[in-house]
Amino acid sequence: MLRNQETLNQLPIPSLNNLLEFLNWIKPIVDDKQFQESKQALDEFLAINGDGYKLHNKLLEISEKQECNWLEPLWNDMYLQYRQQLVCNMNYYSILENTKFKPLYTMSTLGAKLTYELISKYIEVSSQRLSPEFIKNQPLCMEQYNHIFKSVRLPLLNKDIYITYQFAKSHHIVVLHNNNIFKLETSDLDGNIISVEIIASKIQKIIDENIQDRANNIASLTTSNRDDASKLYEAIKTDTINKNSLDIINTAIFVLCIDHPTSNTKELQKSILISNGKNRYFDKSCQLIISENLDIGFNNEHTGADATTWFNIINQSFNKIVQDKKETIRISDTSLPEELKWNISDDIKSRLANQLNEHQKFNQNIYVDNLQFSNFGKNLIKELMMSPDAFFHIALQIAQYKTFGIFKSTYESVSMRHFQNGRTECSRAVNEDVSLLAIEICSNNSSKSKLKDLLINAQSSHVKRINNCQKGLGIERHFFALYKLYEKYGEELGIIKTPNIYNSPGYKILTHDFISSSGIAFDSIKLFGFGPVVEDGYGIGYVINNEKITVSISSKTKNKDKAIQLLNNLNEAFLTLVSIAT
Structure with a gap:
């Protein structure tokens, strides 16, 4: 069972400058003022001898002494x-x-x-x-x-x-x-x-x-x-x-x-x-x-x-x-x-x-519901030269925009088991290209050819972000680790208060898991899900099989009507994307 363990790479520690990607991640979900305030906080954090610089060096130092990967003990503590x-x-x-x-x-x-x-x-x-x-x-x-x-x-x-x-x-x-x-x-x-x-x-x-x-x-x-x-x-x-x-x-x-x-x-x-x-x-x-x-x-x-x-x-x-x-x-x-x-x-x-x-x-106080979509599944999506995961998340963002009239942060779990003792990274499914596509679809005044071009761009951006996460170049686990090190070593490092980045509007909005999602593909499993992560949020588990897609949704009962609306709009978005792609 474990014979390939030694051949697996250790989870890499991204460079500190990789956190500049944070700005691209927050851009579709914050306004201009929030963006500028968050950018300033990030610049301070990443400056030479800034808080991020000190914490990152501490992470490098600790990781050299650990037998496990740099994230593992911090991640276990987070659960427990x-x-x-x-x-x-x-x-x-x-x-x-x-x-x-x-x-x-x-x-x-x-x-x-x-x-x-x-x-x-x-x-x-x-x-x-x-x-x-x-x-x-x-x-x-x-x-x-x-x-x-x-x-x-x-x-x-x-x-x-x-x-x-x-x-x-x-x-x-x-x-x-x-x-x-x-x-x-x-x-x-x-x-x-x-x-x-x-x-x-x-x-x-x-x-x-x-x-x-x-x-x-x-x-x-x-x-x-x-x-x-x-x-x-x-x-x-x-x-x-x-x-x-x-x-x-x-x-x-x-x-x-x-x-x-x-x-x-x-x-x-x-x-x-x-x-x-x-x-x-x-x-x-x-x-x-x-x-x-x-x-x-x-x-x-x-x-x-x-x-x-x-x-x-x-x-x-x-x-x-x-x-x-x-x-x-x-x-x-x-x-x-x-x-x-x-x-x-x-x-x-x-x-x-x-x-x-x-x-x-x-x-x-918890509402649950489900969508049993049987018009098509993974086979047709792949025939259209699309990633099933990208297809689902693009549809979800169209549904989100149609339901709420705004884009809020969507957590997507990314498996990291190709690294030794790897667990998950977090990708955020709202990017600038998918937001442009959703807005154009909901405006009802764009040509099919334009929508198709926007769909290609949206898929490319989604897949690129997932691929970067899978390479160990995500940003959220890195931010998380640096914050946990601040809690433990901040005084020793001369960091007397929480770094501004963690209180910035961009970071708070990004890490507020309005939609928390995770997907699987097992024919034996009809539905898969979990609860909402935040008070105003929605938990979405999805199963993409060859000929069907099933979705489980949860929310607080007070958000029941929006949960039903979100599922209905998701059903419609699946059909809309296929009509654009064909």
């Missing part, structure tokens, strides 16, 4: 120091394409098949036998796979910790049903994975017993802000019975949640992303969620790995089940898996119940 609730803010979700499964399986047999395949992947990862990945013959870093299974984020005051437990011959998952938690052993005495039939029988036994909600609400602690979660966690684990149960959850390979059915896709989205605070454990790296009507979803915690790493595992497991010949899975009578025991005081019960109530209010 986050103090708001993980639900919707850090965790992301996916919904699988289940049409092939519905006629073939029951909830227990499908749950068992997926469980078996995921545990097989856990064994492959733990034994380092998972095949390395490549993109266009370029090997990708596989280190993230060492931090996905048997992992948990534990709440502590001020900064959490992320733990991946060592491989053991004996292994288990935990199963949540009716808000009660069970330990399901997934290995025999020799460490072999138990059969699908035994796993299915154990799951079915939990379903048949149908133990009603005992109202312990233990998992609601994982819906709290992290400092409150830490206090609750510490109070709960003071009892040895509780500590043992928490240890069982923490050391589980993953969580399987058995859910009641939802009535429509939007309800399913919200259930997988947020839930009502019951029957979930959001601190675990992976929750597999299966409902009675065989809807399949995943909720993943983000610290240990990025979405594409998890989705590759999910996709391989999904495809293995699709390719398998339909087998008869016999359910046999078996013992009920161990139900975790809890000794919860009245005070802690009250605190957990209050947190559950707060989460359900939070749930009501």
Whole structure:
């Protein structure tokens, strides 16, 4: 699995002057006054012996002494120091394409098949036998796979910790049903994975017993802000019975949640992303969620790995089940898996119940929706000699302008796994060329030939910015690192106040993730998404497959109407771009 690691390049530190690109990034989203003020702040920052010069030299100095890349420790701290609730803010979700499964399986047999395949992947990862990945013959870093299974984020005051437990011959998952938690052993005495039939029988036994909600609400602690979660966690684990149960959850390979059915896709989205605070454990790296009507979803915690790493595992497991010949899975009578025991005081019960109530209010404040666009997908876009990613983001900016009458910052995640221990860079999808195209389209008075020329320019600019980010020449992670070094070493370096660049209107507007977006392309995944990053913002996850494009959107409920309008305008923009390009 790791045989190509040493051939990967280290993430380069861009030159300080690379930050001049900041001006091009902010130009379409600020006015002239804001631009000039931001330019002056940047000039001060980049001056010889300016704050940026001092911080950049400190970054170079530190990076020479680190065994990991320069961004890695700062990036991990950013995740673990986050103090708001993980639900919707850090965790992301996916919904699988289940049409092939519905006629073939029951909830227990499908749950068992997926469980078996995921545990097989856990064994492959733990034994380092998972095949390395490549993109266009370029090997990708596989280190993230060492931090996905048997992992948990534990709440502590001020900064959490992320733990991946060592491989053991004996292994288990935990199963949540009716808000009660069970330990399901997934290995025999020799460490072999138990059969699908035994796993299915154990799951079915939990379903048949149908133990009603005992109202312990233990998992609601994982819906709290992290400092409150830490206090609750510490109070709960003071009892040895509780500590043992928490240890069982923490050391589980993953969580399987058995859910009641939802009535429509939007309800399913919200259930997988947020839930009502019951029957979930959001601190675990992976929750597999299966409902009675065989809807399949995943909720993943983000610290240990990025979405594409998890989705590759999910996709391989999904495809293995699709390719398998339909087998008869016999359910046999078996013992009920161990139900975790809890000794919860009245005070802690009250605190957990209050947190559950707060989460359900939070749930009501989030709106989710989706676009299932089936007119065309990646195949047609490529026939038109366009990058599917550029196509999507150009359409999104047209939709943004039509919806809001202005361009605001759009975050696009760029994978950096072609570097050793690389995670992501941020590209910003609003550039001058795409803004010109959007304005012309919305004016309705330009010729098709002019629009086609503008479209070519918009695509070129988008692809160029993405390519620069992929080369390690992005600007936002560099700015982020310099700011974190200011926090730690500013006084030592003689920097007595926050550098003006970070308080400039351009920097604040650029890093206000009005639209936060990320895209994938796995046939097994029907929808993928996450919550809005800022109060007035929108979270957009998109899946571009050969013949369709699906989009998940989230916002605060007060922004629901604009979210619906944005999706409708995006649908129209897809069609408009094809009419221009053909």
